[in-house]
Amino acid sequence: MDSLVSEGLNLMVYGMGFVFVFLTLLVFVTTMMSKLVNKFFPEPIVEQKAKASAPQAAANNDELLAVMTAAVHKYRK
Amino acid sequence: MDSLVSEGLNLMVYGMGFVFVFLTLLVFVTTMMSKLVNKFFPEPIVEQKAKASAPQAAANNDELLAVMTAAVHKYRK
Amino acid sequence: MDSLVSEGLNLMVYGMGFVFVFLTLLVFVTTMMSKLVNKFFPEPIVEQKAKASAPQAAANNDELLAVMTAAVHKYRK
């Protein structure tokens, strides 16, 4: 009986302790990582993506416009 | 030989019998269920759904209209 | 040692040989098949498909036109 409770207490102390140690380290690692990334790799990928998707969006718009122009033409006749 | 045929006959009589008993009970249960449902829960869910989907449809229409207005504007210029 | 190299050589000679025999037969079979098909079944399926999809496309266009007409109407008011 006693051993069960002491096991539970142990689990709580070491468990909570470990969770805090782990997440504290994660805070530290994450902060460092963010600083390094923002210093050495300031947003290159996002810009590429914006560039990459822009023409496609334009293409879609063109297509849409073409369809609509045709439709509106038809409607006006 | 005889036993095989009698097994087959048995299977037919009890099988068809059971299928009819089961589906007759299902007719009964279904009819009762429908009556109870229509008495105590007359279509509440469907109305909710209609309400819920109405604004979304409206939103979609608005979006469509915005796109089209822009497109038509472009076309008229 | 020798046996390993001779096994490798064997594998190369028979392997490449078989690949060529197989693909040569495939060239022959494919050519024959194409000839037979084009002689006895000249494109029946494709035409059916074109016919089948035409009305659907039309329907889609009609729907699109209806939506657009309504939208343009709204816009003009």
Added chain:
Amino acid sequence: MEKILQLWEASGIYNISAGQVTMIAVGLFLLFLAIRKNFEPLLLVPIGFGGIMANIPEAGLAFSAVENAVHFAKPEVLQALAASLNITSVDPNEILHAYHGSNPSTHHAATMVAADSGYSNGMLYNFYSVAIASGVAPLLIFMGVGAMTDFGPLLANPKTLFLGAAAQFGIFATVLGAVGLSAMGIMDFTVQDAAAIGIIGGADGPTAIYVASMLAPQLLGAIAVAAYSYMALVPMIQPPIMRALTSESERKIAMHQLRHVSKTEKIMFPIALLILVALLLPDAAPLLGMFCFGNLMRECGVVDRLSDTAQNALINIVTIFLGLSVGSKLSADKFLDLNTLGILLLGIVAFGIGTAAGVLMAKLMNKLEGGNAINPLIGSAGVSAVPMAARVSNKIGLEANPQNFLLMHAMGPNVAGVIGSAVAAGVMIKFVG
């Protein structure tokens, strides 16, 4: 030179048997029916292709490790297999016979011997084990079918369940036919075989495969092929029977418009059906349970993403494996048999009797109720073959009366037939399983 000989002696063309040639032709014919004639292509394309693969000589794709070991027949391997199966003969046929009749632990021992000798299961054999022998593939298909089924027309007119019941007569009449043929010495079916053959009359692919995998796995190939082929042939099989059993005026009967069915009723129905199954026929619980589960996911409105997956990605994946697995049962040694002919014959009889029973039941109901509430043409839809049979009812109805749309009315008995044959399946598993 020796290697060329080795390649040649291991080639298909050197080893092919007449049976394999025949079965490859059968596979090609099934592909032709599926692709050109549109015979249930979702199943018959994988079944046909699997059938061809199952008959590739020397590849052993449809065979277990033990069957492959016996095929190559090395004396020391045969010796070891015979020992594991507790027989003294090393004759390949006797070993196979003992192996197929062995209990699971002996089966496992023989498999280990074959594996130790370097043989392994063929790809299609593995697919069959995982998909069908475990029972899971037909059950998941049934779940997907449940998620695709709208019970609205049935709930609007529950009496159509009687039509779905009557049409199952085709199943049991065929069982009787099969045992009769055996009693007369023409065929050689056990009562389990007869039950599995009868279920073809249920006109429900997954139910037929599920029952056959439990009662007569060696007949599964022929049963599945018959079930799906005849479902595709419904527009040819049913109309003459329907016309013969009804008068022009009966075919013209117009039916009342169906009442609106509320969402709550649709949610309650699969639950009510499950509980009825639980109380009356536990042996039908896996089949009808998964069917009801799929339908509940569809109707409850809160798990649409699960319902979508059950109706699309999951059922498609399972269909691919189910079809290839059924194809594995089209290997020449299992399919080319007088019994297959018997199955094909009995299967079409089952469809015919079921159709007739449904139509006659509708006429009987009109007589008992003293009215004209039911157009007897919808009775034939009770065999299932969803939604083909309902469309046939509609078409014949329109021929008699161009204003009379029977489609929705026929959907009631149509889905009732699914339930009816699953119940019949449960009864058979209970009695002879």
Added chain:
Amino acid sequence: MEKILQLWEASGIYNISAGQVTMIAVGLFLLFLAIRKNFEPLLLVPIGFGGIMANIPEAGLAFSAVENAVHFAKPEVLQALAASLNITSVDPNEILHAYHGSNPSTHHAATMVAADSGYSNGMLYNFYSVAIASGVAPLLIFMGVGAMTDFGPLLANPKTLFLGAAAQFGIFATVLGAVGLSAMGIMDFTVQDAAAIGIIGGADGPTAIYVASMLAPQLLGAIAVAAYSYMALVPMIQPPIMRALTSESERKIAMHQLRHVSKTEKIMFPIALLILVALLLPDAAPLLGMFCFGNLMRECGVVDRLSDTAQNALINIVTIFLGLSVGSKLSADKFLDLNTLGILLLGIVAFGIGTAAGVLMAKLMNKLEGGNAINPLIGSAGVSAVPMAARVSNKIGLEANPQNFLLMHAMGPNVAGVIGSAVAAGVMIKFVG
């Protein structure tokens, strides 16, 4: 006549036990909660339905071949089973007891005996073995959750990880409660049971199921039901605690807008987390590894089709099987137990303590930093229950200050709570697994 009797004696209605009736009612209640009250329907619909199927009398869907063999209790089968388990008694209960405590090779031997006698695993038992006992289903769900998770808010304000850590106090306090109840003789939980129960406080379904399947499979049904039900109840459980522990002015604290987080940071985060796990707590590697893998697929931008599948088809398929498998643990003999009541009670305590710990941690952080950087209402989101708990924080925040949108701020601790409870799970598996 004999056949009718046979059908009747095999029917559910003849065999049903009070426990089964109760559990079917519980299953129906879960369906009601899921469908009408919208309680985590994606899980509770399959769990509830699976629970009903698990309690169909005589069908044995949730039982293994051995359990089914014992249920039908033929003397010669019991004899053979007892021999395979190395016990002398042929009492069914003692056989089951020996079977459940047997090591894998004895377990395998008993299974072979049952199979040789013609018994087989129930459908739901097979689903459970493949999906949960193997550990794969919770891991794949976690991968999908990873692919759905945006760590942006957490990366913008990494300190919120402390809130996710604090909220795990609910887990460990509950462990203590469970062993305390056992020490007082009220319940009868081992320390493994206690650990599995505690993880309910992690408010993370897949983590709870994964831990329970490893530490206390016999409690899995109750633990999963408690975990998902209480997650659905978060909008009722948390607000009173949050209001009680905060002042009006604290609830009005406005938080700075979150900084923009770059794509590269988001890609690096799951990798950094994985390496930290690898270095510090290998026992959490499967759970957090799959979670990070899912998140990396999401963020890396080059495998969108894999990420889409992980978030849709795959997670949906796995959810269906996971739910039905959990349902298999709702069979009357496993669920109807005083322990279940204890689990339900302890589970809600765990949620409450976790909520309080998160809020208090936020207040402590404000005090330590001597500022008002954190609105303590976001602390409660540290329990996970993504995204419900974050929405609750937002709602209570808006009540106090209609201009104060806390949602994005609360998403940080919310996802931190997922990591926190996976770490806690790893610690428990390490210490008592």
Added chain:
Amino acid sequence: MEKILQLWEASGIYNISAGQVTMIAVGLFLLFLAIRKNFEPLLLVPIGFGGIMANIPEAGLAFSAVENAVHFAKPEVLQALAASLNITSVDPNEILHAYHGSNPSTHHAATMVAADSGYSNGMLYNFYSVAIASGVAPLLIFMGVGAMTDFGPLLANPKTLFLGAAAQFGIFATVLGAVGLSAMGIMDFTVQDAAAIGIIGGADGPTAIYVASMLAPQLLGAIAVAAYSYMALVPMIQPPIMRALTSESERKIAMHQLRHVSKTEKIMFPIALLILVALLLPDAAPLLGMFCFGNLMRECGVVDRLSDTAQNALINIVTIFLGLSVGSKLSADKFLDLNTLGILLLGIVAFGIGTAAGVLMAKLMNKLEGGNAINPLIGSAGVSAVPMAARVSNKIGLEANPQNFLLMHAMGPNVAGVIGSAVAAGVMIKFVG
């Protein structure tokens, strides 16, 4: 205090080996190549991530139950394992050696001993067993690839099959290279190893993985990494070879426009190919069978929902598991080896030789036919690496003649190369499998 020590001694940082650090770095490098350099990311992201997970110290994710039991090396467990493997030594290395060389039944016995001692397979080991050791994952990928492949360009110009044949010379030359290195004592490859390494030259991921899993599973990690990396490097490896072997005027050759290919031809082709395989090389039946099945589903036009699933949900799911499973073979003890270096070296040689052989074959065909029908730049596409190699042909062609679009012409040899290397795989499995 003791518990802290326990946690510390079980942590990764306490246990990590230099090999594991190296392999984690390799995994990160693969992720870098995949994400930043776009090297076949669909495979290299899961492989790289799986490689990192496989090297998490103490987690044993990539190890079997027996390997995990040996790692923890309790004397009584080692004793029992040695007994089950019929050896007297209890040295861990000797036990592992005996275990890896054991036949299936002994393997099973050792696994039972490890399970009885409480050890279990790691997650990645299970993925590997189910996905790769069973052979199913590469076959399903191949089915999906078949469903994505358009044989139109090949059917329009069947002679391009010769180019696909010639490029397989890279495979067999590499086999010779590998056995040569072994004969010289530089490396230590068996003829099975050599065959598996050679298949890298096929430039087909699933074929390489399938062959490696059958002939040399211990080299699978290096072979898969080499195959996918070099496929991504095709735009760098091929152009210099292509330019060196062709003159400016040859590169300018314009090709005739391809004729229209009818639907029926496209349907017949996979069936004709399957039957040719069946007649000539049954050992290639699983690979080419599934490939043809996928293609038939695509072209037949009546099972579009199955074809869609094969190309999307199913191939994506399988890719995730295949990638993680390949990653499991990147554990330090299996990958860090002089042989890996040899494989990487031989792999690139294989690509180079295959490219050269394809180009030279095209020139030879022009010479034999006495015309200029074929631009030799499309010969290099015969290695496969679909569609990258065809794009390279197109690009180099445009450099020489801006009006000359070779893409569609190069697709013929490109898909021919897939068939060619599957045939080569069949020959290897036949001769040395």
